Amino acid sequence: MTITQKLLARAAGRDEVRPGEFVTCRLDMVLGNDVTAPIAIDEFRRMRAERVFDPAKVALVCDHGTPNRNIDAATQTKKVREFAREMGIPNYWEADQGGIEHIILPDKGLVIPGDVVIGADSHTCTYGALGAFATGVGSTDAAAGMATGECWFRVPKAIEVIYSGTLRPWVSGKDLILRLIGEIGVAGARYRSLEFRGQVIDALPMAGRFTMCNMAIEAGAKNGIIAPDQTTLAWVAGRSDREPVALASDADAQYARTVQIDCDDLEPQVAFPHLPENTRGISEVGEVPIEQAVIGACTNGRLEDLRQAAKVLEGRHVADGVRCIIIPGSHQIHLEATREGLVELFLEAGCLVSTPTCGPCLGMHMGVLAEGERAIATTNRNFVGRMGHPGSEVYLASPAVAAASAVAGRIAGPQDV
Amino acid sequence: MKASGKAHKYGDHVDTDAIVAARYLSMTDPIELAAHCMQDIDEEFVERVEPGDVIVAGENFGCGSSREHAPIAIKAAGVSAVIAASFARIFYRNALNIGLPIIESPEAAAAINAGDEVTVDSDAGTIVDHTTGEEFTFRPLTGIAAELVEAGGLVPMVREKLGTT
Numbered sequence A: 001m002t003i004t005q006k007l008l009a010r011a012a013g014r015d016e017v018r019p020g021e022f023v024t025c026r027l028d029m030v031l032g033n034d035v036t037a038p039i040a041i042d043e044f045r046r047m048r049a050e051r052v053f054d055p056a057k058v059a060l061v062c063d064h065g066t067p068n069r070n071i072d073a074a075t076q077t078k079k080v081r082e083f084a085r086e087m088g089i090p091n092y093w094e095a096d097q098g099g100i101e102h103i104i105l106p107d108k109g110l111v112i113p114g115d116v117v118i119g120a121d122s123h124t125c126t127y128g129a130l131g132a133f134a135t136g137v138g139s140t141d142a143a144a145g146m147a148t149g150e151c152w153f154r155v156p157k158a159i160e161v162i163y164s165g166t167l168r169p170w171v172s173g174k175d176l177i178l179r180l181i182g183e184i185g186v187a188g189a190r191y192r193s194l195e196f197r198g199q200v201i202d203a204l205p206m207a208g209r210f211t212m213c214n215m216a217i218e219a220g221a222k223n224g225i226i227a228p229d230q231t232t233l234a235w236v237a238g239r240s241d242r243e244p245v246a247l248a249s250d251a252d253a254q255y256a257r258t259v260q261i262d263c264d265d266l267e268p269q270v271a272f273p274h275l276p277e278n279t280r281g282i283s284e285v286g287e288v289p290i291e292q293a294v295i296g297a298c299t300n301g302r303l304e305d306l307r308q309a310a311k312v313l314e315g316r317h318v319a320d321g322v323r324c325i326i327i328p329g330s331h332q333i334h335l336e337a338t339r340e341g342l343v344e345l346f347l348e349a350g351c352l353v354s355t356p357t358c359g360p361c362l363g364m365h366m367g368v369l370a371e372g373e374r375a376i377a378t379t380n381r382n383f384v385g386r387m388g389h390p391g392s393e394v395y396l397a398s399p400a401v402a403a404a405s406a407v408a409g410r411i412a413g414p415q416d417v
Numbered sequence B: 001m002k003a004s005g006k007a008h009k010y011g012d013h014v015d016t017d018a019i020v021a022a023r024y025l026s027m028t029d030p031i032e033l034a035a036h037c038m039q040d041i042d043e044e045f046v047e048r049v050e051p052g053d054v055i056v057a058g059e060n061f062g063c064g065s066s067r068e069h070a071p072i073a074i075k076a077a078g079v080s081a082v083i084a085a086s087f088a089r090i091f092y093r094n095a096l097n098i099g100l101p102i103i104e105s106p107e108a109a110a111a112i113n114a115g116d117e118v119t120v121d122s123d124a125g126t127i128v129d130h131t132t133g134e135e136f137t138f139r140p141l142t143g144i145a146a147e148l149v150e151a152g153g154l155v156p157m158v159r160e161k162l163g164t165t
């Protein structure tokens, strides 16, 4: 079996599962946010459930339109807050405890290796970086998960992706996953697990692993996963009282497909509008002027990401006419970035530093684009209208490339500025 | 389920931002959401669509975010079924859960033209294109997916489990 199949078998109380079969699994965490939880709460009521199956295994994170962007958003957040209180859910945070869901859940030790997690947010697949099975669902599935502590799944086949070689300077987890999506396409892993391995992954820090698993959904995958190793266990240590369960795929596990990516010559990647599969190496980008750069999101809002951006921005200044918006992924990260001097460095360089939020990532607020405007962003989607007007454009890249582009006023690599 | 209407045709990878843009996500009312359905890729859809109509699309329909607002908006707009060459998995689950009929049929998705009069019969497993005279068959759902449709969606199914029916 693959690691994903083993995780599902374990949570279904089975010794073995086969691809294609339906299983019902017990859940270690059910997640909702300010956009999806309000509908989940309505559905939960319609199910006539009285309490959530286990308040400690539910997390409700208001991050998309917070700090509340308008009265409708404030009403939604209030609804989520009141539900959390009513149900005694401890995992609801305001202000200094908060941040973007997929950053704070692992940071707070609420997801650990071996867990099975559903979230009413497609990027729930981020936690695969911990060797957990984690997948996005809709609000009604989340409501059922909150009510019953269970969810049904169809056991997926896996695609194994082997990254070999050594990374060149400035090449990051974002480039590894963009390169893959460029190769297999946005539906290339539909209904499949994406299992990342190889010497490059072995050497990749957790931040890069989270970025990679985060974007598994952009290849259509059900989940992305990396088997836990020393890096994972060291990262998890001290974050949770629960014992991590480190599983791995069997040596004879069957894969639907194997993709080999040699990284020796891999350069930073940029995904052109309007699909994440439209990737090009930075040297093939050509002249693309930008009005905005966004560094943040559940994809790249971690401290390591901010450090990468800072390395590029240090002693430089954002180009005239460019708004470079930096969004730490959580209040804690914002605080640490401040202590390290990164926030001052960003401000000196002419960047705007925002409170943690999804904000512009989905065109909600804090940096929405007008018709004809172009942004480079460390987010994960560049669909039509994703960051604002349907006539705007989003280019996806790593923090280093986004920072370099902000300095150059056009899409550029860190080595070009 | 048997329904008839005109086909509204789209290409591959219709994403959930195209179905309901994020700027409308602070709403949850189905009718309000339906008023913005498909807006960013087909501004006139909302004016053209009539009860019973079907959406016909290519590969990976509903890719992107997990927002249930997308199938909710399509259903509330009066669409009786979505026929696509393939669906993104979260959209597929969401549609089953809320009772929006979805049919995977690459043949029908390729052959049906925009504006064709179409009848979908999900019990018989057939799609008839009255404009061209073509008929297509599709495989019925199996396993929990079939049980969900049988139960009328996930809410009644959970009520059953909780004993709150």
Ligand code: SF4
Pocket: A063, A064, A100, A101, A102, A121, A123, A297, A298, A299, A357, A358, A361, A362, A379, A380
């Ligand atoms: S940062 Fe963007 S992709 Fe991540 S959870 Fe928020 S809206 Fe979704």
